[in-house]
Every structure is written in structure tokens, then in C-alpha cells.
Amino acid sequence: xxxxxxxxxxxxxxxxxxxxxxxxxxxxxxxxxxxxxxxxxxxxxxxxxxxxxxxxxxxxxxxxxxxxxxxxxxxxxxxxxxxxxxxxxxxxxxxxxxxxxxxxxxxxxxxxxxxxxxxxxxxxxxxxxxxxxxxxxxxxxxxxxxxxxxxxxxxxxxxxxxxxxxxxxxxxxxxxxxxxxxxxxxxxxxxxxxxxxxxxxxxxxxxxxxxxxxxxxxxxxxxxxxxxxxxxxxxxxxxxxxxxxxxxxxxxxxxxxxxxxx
Numbered sequence: 001x002x003x004x005x006x007x008x009x010x011x012x013x014x015x016x017x018x019x020x021x022x023x024x025x026x027x028x029x030x031x032x033x034x035x036x037x038x039x040x041x042x043x044x045x046x047x048x049x050x051x052x053x054x055x056x057x058x059x060x061x062x063x064x065x066x067x068x069x070x071x072x073x074x075x076x077x078x079x080x081x082x083x084x085x086x087x088x089x090x091x092x093x094x095x096x097x098x099x100x101x102x103x104x105x106x107x108x109x110x111x112x113x114x115x116x117x118x119x120x121x122x123x124x125x126x127x128x129x130x131x132x133x134x135x136x137x138x139x140x141x142x143x144x145x146x147x148x149x150x151x152x153x154x155x156x157x158x159x160x161x162x163x164x165x166x167x168x169x170x171x172x173x174x175x176x177x178x179x180x181x182x183x184x185x186x187x188x189x190x191x192x193x194x195x196x197x198x199x200x201x202x203x204x205x206x207x208x209x210x211x212x213x214x215x216x217x218x219x220x221x222x223x224x225x226x227x228x229x230x231x232x233x234x235x236x237x238x239x240x241x242x243x244x245x246x247x248x249x250x251x252x253x254x255x256x257x258x259x260x261x262x
Contacts, residue, residue, distance in 0.1 A: 018262060023237075025191075025226045025256040026076040027153055033075045034156050034225075036195045037168065045071030048253075072251040078243035079189075079197060079212070079222030083250040087216030093249035100221070103188045104141040105237040105258060106134065107229055111148035114171040118161055120147075121199050122173040124180050134235045139186035142223070142239050147171040149193040150227040161200065172199025175210035182218040189221030191239075191256075193229065197222040223256060232258055 014020040027033065029048045038044050048070040054060025073079065080096065081087030108130050113120040122145055131137060149170060152158035161169045173190060181187050190197055190211060198209040207213045215222060223241065238259040243252035 014261075015259070021260045021262050023228055023231050023258040023260055025228050025232075025239075025258055026254065027150070027225050027227050029070065029075045029253060032154075034153065034159050034195060035071060035074050037160060037162075045073055047071070048074050070253055072246065072249055072253075073196075073224070075253050076223070076225045076227070076256060077251055078241060078254040079216070079224065079251045080243070080249065081216040081219045081221065082248070083222075084209075084212045084216035086213045087219060090216065090219040092246075093243045093252050094245045094247050096221075096243070100140075100188055101241050103239055103241075104138060104235070105144055105191075105232060105239045106130070106137050106141055106235050107144045107146050107232045107237075108234075109146045110171060111146055114147040114149070118169040118171060119199060119201055120171045122171075122177045124174070124176050127177060127180060130234070137181070137185045137187065140188060141185075142188050142191055142241075143181055143185075144191040144223075144226065144229055144232070144239075145171070145173060145193070146229040147193050150225070150229070153225070153227070159195070167204075168195075168200030170194045170200035172197070172202055173211045175205065175207075175214065178211045178214040182214050182220050187220065189215060189223065191223030191226050193226050194224065196224050223254070226256060232260060236261065 015022060031049055033048050035045050035047050046069055051067045053065050053067060055064040080093045081090035082092045108126060110120060110122055163169050198211045202209045240257045241254060243254050246252055
């Protein structure tokens with residue numbers, strides 16, 4: 001027991017003296033936060049809205065506080081397996097094992113490929129090249145796909161990147177790579193910088209939105225609209241992911257933190 005306490009004390013000391021840096025991977029939620037755009041025939045999620053209740057005034061002389069409205073999948077957010085039809089019998093946010101909220105992070109950089117081709121999708125070959133440098137991706141870990149797309153979050157035109165064909169053109173992950181990570185590497189889930197964990201044109205894939213289909217079908221998770229991935233090493237960071245405990249929730253806005261040794 002003394003050894004365990006020393007480990008935790010050393011962790012807190014290292015965070016305090018910044019030997020271990022805490023990196024915020026979350027976008028700030030505001031009424032300007034972009035949300036996924038769906039066809040008008042489908043239900044659409046609400047954006048984030050803040051309603052002031054009082055601010056040291058006649059409605060509350062001693063307090064400042066607000067109500068807010070936000071969709072489960074708004075801003076930097078967590079996708080639970082139950083979010084997708086393939087995972088309908090799997091975990092909602094309130095049923096996720098607590099140990100799964102902490103895991104190692106592997107960061108695969110496809111930013112140059114995405115710059116040349118906004119429809120670029122991570123492949124199994126990309127993963128294998130990454131593993132040649134870093135060793136096999138371990139189970140109970142997150143794979144974060146760095147595409148550079150968080151640079152565009154304040155410019156909605158670039159962030160959505162709607163083409164003349166009416167389709168969003170943003171990077172993602174191939175069906176084969178999703179299956180490989182879920183089945184061969186048994187990861188916790190995939191995180192991205194884009195509005196969702198699939199490519200913008202993934203509705204045209206077979207099956208549609210394959211990362212959602214295979215990850216959630218395997219009871220794995222998703223993280224979308226991450227930022228600051230360039231501040232993480234390719235491997236070695238620890239991710240802390242805490243969605244709100246919404247009863248039967250399909251997802252949640254989330255504050256994602258990474259612990260990185262300096």
C-alpha cells in the first residue's frame with residue numbers, strides 16, 4: 001500500500017512541478033462551435049447555447065450562472081457505442097467501465113496527406129509504418145489521427161469544406177483501418193480533429209460511415225473535434241476522457257486531457 005501511495009504522490013508532484021505537462025485537447029464550447037451538418041430529411045443536433053440566469057444583479061445579487069443547451073455530439077465530444085445502430089446493444093455513456101476513461105495515446109500524423117487531399121483516410125499501411133517506428137499499438141489505448149483540421153475550427157467554410165458536389169471533404173479512416181484497430185489491436189477507440197470520426201464523404205462508403213459502424217459495433221469509442229494533437233508525442237501520452245454521466249446517453253461534450261512527460 002505504501003508503494004501505491006508513493007506512485008500517486010509522485011504523479012501529483014510531477015504534475016505540480018510540470019515534469020508532467022497537462023495538455024488540453026478540447027475546443028472551447030461557444031455559440032460559434034461548429035456541429036455536424038446532416039441532410040434536411042434527418043434530425044439535426046442543436047448547437048451550443050448559453051442563457052444567463054444572473055450576474056451579480058437583481059436576479060441574483062451574489063451569483064453569476066447560466067443555463068445551457070447543447071447536443072450530446074457538440075464540440076469536442078465523446079461517441080458511445082450505443083450512438084450507432086451496429087452498437088445498439090453496447091455501452092451508453094453511463095455504463096462505460098471507469099478504467100476505460102484512462103488509456104495510452106498513439107498519435108498518427110496524416111496532416112501532410114490531408115493537406116494534399118482533404119478526403120484522405122488513414123490506411124492499414126499508414127498504421128504499419130507507424131508501428132515500425134513505435135512498436136505495435138497496445139490494447140486499451142486510443143489512436144488519435146492528427147490531420148491539422150483543428151486549425152480551421154474558427155473558419156466554418158474551411159472546417160466543413162463543402163465541395164461543388166455538396167459533400168463535405170474532410171479526412172478520416174478507411175474501413176480496413178477501423179477493422180484492424182478494433183479487432184487486431186483491441187484499442188479503446190479513435191480520436192480525430194474533424195467534426196466526426198469518419199471522413200466527410202463516408203456516407204458514400206460501404207458500409208456508410210465505416211468507422212462508426214465497426215468501432216461501435218465492437219463496443220469501442222470515438223472522440224471528435226480534438227485540438228493540440230501536435231503537442232503530443234507519437235506514443236507515451238496518457239489520455240483522460242470523462243464524458244458526462246447521462247442516463248442512456250449516446251455521447252457527451254467532453255474535456256479531454258493528456259498527460260505528457262516533459
